[in-house]
Amino acid sequence: MSDDEISRKSFIMAVGLGAGALALPQLGSDSASARQTPLEPTATCDDGDEPTHSQTEGPYFKPNSPQRTSLVTPGMQGTPLTVTGFVYTMSCRPVNRALLDFWQADHYGRYDNVGYRLRGHQYTDATGKFTLTTIVPGLYPGRTRHIHVKVQAPYQRVLTTQLYFPGEPQNQTDSIFDPTLLMEMSNTPPGRTGTFDFVLRLP
Numbered sequence: 001m002s003d004d005e006i007s008r009k010s011f012i013m014a015v016g017l018g019a020g021a022l023a024l025p026q027l028g029s030d031s032a033s034a035r036q037t038p039l040e041p042t043a044t045c046d047d048g049d050e051p052t053h054s055q056t057e058g059p060y061f062k063p064n065s066p067q068r069t070s071l072v073t074p075g076m077q078g079t080p081l082t083v084t085g086f087v088y089t090m091s092c093r094p095v096n097r098a099l100l101d102f103w104q105a106d107h108y109g110r111y112d113n114v115g116y117r118l119r120g121h122q123y124t125d126a127t128g129k130f131t132l133t134t135i136v137p138g139l140y141p142g143r144t145r146h147i148h149v150k151v152q153a154p155y156q157r158v159l160t161t162q163l164y165f166p167g168e169p170q171n172q173t174d175s176i177f178d179p180t181l182l183m184e185m186s187n188t189p190p191g192r193t194g195t196f197d198f199v200l201r202l203p
């Protein structure tokens with residue numbers, strides 16, 4: 001979630017509180033305090049959310065990836081990573097059977113352009129949920145850390161985008177980086193967990 005979105009939600013909360021409150025809390029006078037408003041630990045869909053931004057697919061997409069929720073194969077190097085989230089419509093309805101096709105670099109920043117290592121597609125369940133089991137992708141020259149994904153509700157157009165990791169120094173210098181595409185990360189030894197919810201604009 002971007003600072004803009006956090007601020008917008010805080011503003012909406014402030015308006016909502018203000019409407020019925022006798023003593024108005026001093027909200028909005030300090031944007032820094034607004035940004036520190038605690039957020040629910042679980043991402044939720046908001047009717048005001050914008051659709052997830054698209055991004056270039058880059059040079060390494062390959063069609064026909066295998067269907068699998070885990071991209072980890074025996075002996076694979078890297079920090080374990082689980083990415084979970086939901087696919088929603090703009091009116092916050094979960095998208096059942098949305099296709100998610102992930103591809104990423106390995107621990108050393110290399111893509112498999114011959115086979116399908118660290119490539120795979122899956123479908124959301126009836127609640128719109130997906131779970132990806134993988135490793136933290138390595139860095140390669142010119143880019144910050146990222147995971148590529150194509151998301152498609154049944155019979156709808158494909159959203160091609162990328163997911164990013166907070167706190168990466170290269171986020172400041174990668175011209176493609178988009179802060180609205182940052183995952184929320186937590187450490188879950190022996191690895192890390194990221195969450196991200198996609199919002200699709202459907203007709």
Ligand code: FE
Pocket residue numbers: 058060105143146148
């Ligand atoms: Fe890439």
